[in-house]
Amino acid sequence: xxxxxxxxxxxxxxxxxxxxxxxxxxxxxxxxxxxxxxxxxxxxxxxxxxxxxxxxxxxxxxxxxxxxxxxxxxxxxxxxxxxxxxxxxxxxxxxxxxxxxxxxxxxxxxxxxxxxxxxxxxxxxxxxxxxxxxxxxxxxxxxxxxxxxxxxxxxxxxxxxxxxxxxxxxxxxxxxxxxxxxxxxxxxxxxxxxxxxxxxxxxxxxxxxxxxxxxxxxxxxxxxxxxxxxxxxxxxxxxxxxxxxxxxxxxxxxxxxxxxxxxxxxxxxxxxxxxxxxxxxxxxxxxxxxxxxxxxxxxxxxxxxxxxxxxxxxxxxxxxxxxxxxxxxxxxxxxxxxxxxxxxxxxxxxxxxxxxxxxxxxxxxxxxxxxxxxxxxxxxxxxxxxxxxxxxxxxxxxxxxxxxxxxxxxxxxxxxxxxxxxxxxxxxxxxxxxxxxxxxxxxxxxxxxxxxxxxxxxxxxxxxxxxxxxxxxxxxxxxxxxxxxxxxxxxxxxxxxxxxxxxxxxxxxxxxxxxxxxxxxxxxxxxxxxxxxxxxxxxxxxxxxxxxxxxxxxxxxxxxxxxxxxxxxxxxxxxxxxxxxxxxxxxxxxxxxxxxxxxxxxxxxx
Amino acid sequence: xxxxxxxxxxxxxxxxxxxxxxxxxxxxxxxxxxxxxxxxxxxxxxxxxxxxxxxxxxxxxxxxxxxxxxxxxxxxxxxxxxxxxxxxxxxxxxxxxxxxxxxxxxxxxxxxxxxxxxxxxxxxxxxxxxxxxxxxxxxxxxxxxxxxxxxxxxxxxxxxxxxxxx
Numbered sequence: 047x048x049x050x051x052x053x054x055x056x057x058x059x060x061x062x063x064x065x066x067x068x069x070x071x072x073x074x075x076x077x078x079x080x081x082x083x084x085x086x087x088x089x090x091x092x093x094x095x096x097x098x099x100x101x102x103x104x105x106x107x108x109x110x111x112x113x114x115x116x117x118x119x120x121x122x123x124x125x126x127x128x129x130x131x132x133x134x135x136x137x138x139x140x141x142x143x144x145x146x147x148x149x150x151x152x153x154x155x156x157x158x159x160x161x162x163x164x165x166x167x168x169x170x171x172x173x174x175x176x177x178x179x180x181x182x183x184x185x186x187x188x189x190x191x192x193x194x195x196x197x198x199x200x201x202x203x204x205x206x207x208x209x210x211x212x213x214x215x216x217x218x219x220x221x222x223x224x225x226x227x228x229x230x231x232x233x234x235x236x237x238x239x240x241x242x243x244x245x246x247x248x249x250x251x252x253x254x255x256x257x258x259x260x261x262x263x264x265x266x267x268x269x270x271x272x273x274x275x276x277x278x279x280x281x282x283x284x285x286x287x288x289x290x291x292x293x294x295x296x297x298x299x300x301x302x303x304x305x306x307x308x309x310x311x312x313x314x315x316x317x318x319x320x321x322x323x324x325x326x327x328x329x330x331x332x333x334x335x336x337x338x339x340x341x342x343x344x345x346x347x348x349x350x351x352x353x354x355x356x357x358x359x360x361x362x363x364x365x366x367x368x369x370x371x372x373x374x375x376x377x378x379x380x381x382x383x384x385x386x387x388x389x390x391x392x393x394x395x396x397x398x399x400x401x402x403x404x405x406x407x408x409x410x411x412x413x414x415x416x417x418x419x420x421x422x423x424x425x426x427x428x429x430x431x432x433x434x435x436x437x438x439x440x441x442x443x444x445x446x447x448x449x450x451x452x453x454x455x456x457x458x459x460x461x462x463x464x465x466x467x468x469x470x471x472x473x474x475x476x477x478x479x480x481x482x483x484x485x486x487x488x489x490x491x492x493x494x495x496x497x498x499x500x501x502x503x504x505x506x507x508x509x510x511x512x513x514x515x516x517x518x519x520x521x522x523x524x525x526x527x528x529x530x531x532x533x534x535x536x537x538x539x540x541x542x543x544x545x546x547x548x549x550x551x552x553x554x555x556x557x558x559x560x561x562x563x564x565x566x567x568x569x570x571x572x573x574x575x576x577x578x579x580x581x582x583x584x585x586x587x588x589x590x591x592x593x594x595x596x597x598x599x600x601x602x603x604x605x606x607x608x609x610x611x612x613x614x615x616x617x618x619x620x621x622x623x624x625x626x627x628x629x630x631x632x633x634x635x636x637x638x639x640x641x642x643x644x645x646x647x648x649x650x651x652x
Numbered sequence: 653x654x655x656x657x658x659x660x661x662x663x664x665x666x667x668x669x670x671x672x673x674x675x676x677x678x679x680x681x682x683x684x685x686x687x688x689x690x691x692x693x694x695x696x697x698x699x700x701x702x703x704x705x706x707x708x709x710x711x712x713x714x715x716x717x718x719x720x721x722x723x724x725x726x727x728x729x730x731x732x733x734x735x736x737x738x739x740x741x742x743x744x745x746x747x748x749x750x751x752x753x754x755x756x757x758x759x760x761x762x763x764x765x766x767x768x769x770x771x772x773x774x775x776x777x778x779x780x781x782x783x784x785x786x787x788x789x790x791x792x793x794x795x796x797x798x799x800x801x802x803x804x805x806x807x808x809x810x811x812x813x814x815x816x817x818x
Contacts, residue, residue, distance in 0.1 A: 652718055
């Protein structure tokens, strides 16, 4: 332990603690700009400087570790003056159009300006060249707004392992981009949008879709359908001042109806459907493997209602996360056969809304406009994929991030806190607890196991509360093994088979598991990958965290939502049974194949 | 990918041979990220400059993002992503040369060759660079063409000097 004093107050902290962290323990606030807790500390902006007795120069507290007997002063005249100059230098190359900026009142540069009390016009000079790169369907980069904090460089390179954003040139000409004049829309960017979450200003943000959605809502010839992903209900409240982890499912549904959406559906419904389709696909791959090994006969395969000659590549990997899909297409295209052919749940819902549901309510699918509220910027790209079209109409017309939805609710003059709870419309609105946990890392795998295990053994998944505890939590790679015993008679050939599974979130973890597969060393049969660290709860379109442990709190909220439901397994959803009976036929059947499954594309790394 | 049609001017290596030499160099440096600058130096020595296809090759072989490689290349002025001419003119703009009219020399060369600093003439004969300083302050204003230093250069004499290299 190390003893020091900050502003005359004594504190004892562990060795290796920074001055900034020690000050926090004493409730002493030091303004920071480039620093981001648990993500990024390089001490480049120098806003967090303090006086350390014995040191000639001021020290950046975010990177300076404490030492025994250290005497620190964070608010002397010298410190305040230095901080002010640093801040004014940043401002000198920043456009002062705050009132019309997308981050007005929600900007870290603006926020600390209030504390630093800077003189706006101290330094006036040349400004960096303005360049707005809006070539990507997901992420817009406005170089004039950039303050070169390099948080985006850290998440893109170290947390996501993609490395599209890096510093180019030097000094005044320095800028953050893909290099060699490559625009984001042409780069091997996964569109995950993690850079937009950490950007302190408006240099990186999602491509706006609110205007398109307002226009559709105002068009009387359109039937406007909206759907919400599981992770929205656990995070939207943060934009309205609720603590992280508050569930606002009911208020969200009411707000959407008040905004003028004609039908409010739940992507959870198609999360349940995904489990049926993907679970069946997994079982069919197993059956095919057993057939190829000569363990079972062709008649047996037929008896189980499965097909022969299907793709039996293992491990099978989930396909719900379009950022992850774009990653594997660019970086590991040789492993695309490992990926499930299921479309992501919101694409499935769009496809069903414009077929099954449009037919039910007698609306021409061409007059239907489907909006998805997603925690994700990659979904904005996903809807532009040419595969996501059926019968000549796009499955989904617009994607709004959680942040964009909050903006629209505010713009519509809706007092969110005062709203009564509403519900989702039928028939694409009922879901089970298994669907809720799709929004968190480990959730899709757990939901799939709840169903697949029960199909094979006739018994519930043998875990307390149905939670597969080894794959719950925020670790990068989580694994478990389930051995099949006492299977139902028709599945008895699987007795003794051990199903090794792995779950990862964030693309560094995906890269590690794919390397194993590439080398032929992967011990797994089934892998869940989510593109963002922690899963959709921490997606690139989610509110920027305002408090510590936001990811954990959102994750726990989804498990709470799951546990609060009577139906907790996808195959128990009565409307899923109905839609197979009335419309889809059977899992992996002809209609499913047309509407709910997709193909992938090999893409270049450059 | 590389075709075998182009040839290096200086040592007569084909493009394929240049890429295999680069691959060997990367191997000699164990493809370590900490050796990137050294590898880029060698690449520039082999190719004369660092075009995108060379950066992609390095990025692929070293398993580094392209944006990282191009970030390093654009950071150091010694690296060039533009092809160099047969002759490189370096005009000194160090203090002594500057006060004795170095910038007038730059302007005159720009006018004579119709290129900007950092560019190469269309016929690939000359590249123009400025530097500070070449250590010939007593001879200011000085320029260097390849390895030859010209002292007390008068802008009006530039046409004659350049003519020797046509």
